[in-house]
Amino acid sequence: MSIQGLDHIGFTVPDLETATAFLTALFGAEVVMETGPLDIDGGFMSRHLGVPPETRIRNARFLRLADGTVLEVFEYGGDPGRDDPPKRNSQPGGFHLAFRTQDAHAAAARLRAAGVDMLDGPTLIETGPLAGLTWIYFRAPWGQTFELVSSDRRLDYNPPD
Template sequence: MKVYGMQHVGFTVPDLDQAVAFFTGLFGAVECLSTGLIDVDGEYMRRRLGVTCNARIEDIKVLRVGNGANLELFKYSGDAEPDAPLKRNSQPGGYHLAFQVDDCNAAAARLRAAGVEVLDGPTYIDGGPMEGLTWCYLKAPWGQFLEIVSMAGPLGAERAGGPAQWSPATD
């Protein structure tokens, strides 16, 4: 099997219009497609997607954000626990999305000015395998953790002889 790279990351949001507006307005995303209602039966949903037979996909929107993996945003209905809390990064199944920006400090200031909940930071790492990385966590309006990162060149691990990480800024 030849793997070319990450094509998309998919996740479900409670308000699809809000999520699209967030990513297009603040991250410069472009909407590539919208499916509308996926009209299939409950067994299809259970067997192919691993969700309850009552769940239905109301719409899928795919966004392109810069030079990297696409975001596939789902709006579902029919789930018994639509308001279950998101998992924290410290829990199995928890995750975050990281966006590489040219200047993490300036980006964090811009996001804060736009009313986005930005956690403490940005933080610059001045030693070890991640030396040269500036990072900062933030939350999307629905509570999903996101991260912005910037780097002025190879990180410490690569400078010490390790393999290079992929970067949308250099591809």
């Protein structure tokens, strides 16, 4: 088996319209496809997606970022835990998505001006293997954690010579 890289990143949101507006307006994402409601029986949902059998996919929308990265954003219905808050980064299963930008300071200022919940920063890492990387975490309207990253080199985990 040879893994060639990521095909797409999928995540679930409580309201697909809110998520789409956030990702298109602030990140320039482009909607490239959507499924609409999927009429799949509960057994399939359990066996193939690992969700409760009463759960249904209301819609899945695919958005492409400028570099070609594809986000598959789901809105489900019928899951009794649907409105639980997203997991924190410190919890198993918690995660964040990091968006690369030319200038994390300018991008953070733009998000702050748009009312996005920004954490402290941006922060420049001055030493070690991540030296030169500037980052800041922020939260989407539905509570999911995202990050902005800027650096003069692509994060490849190989320190510069």
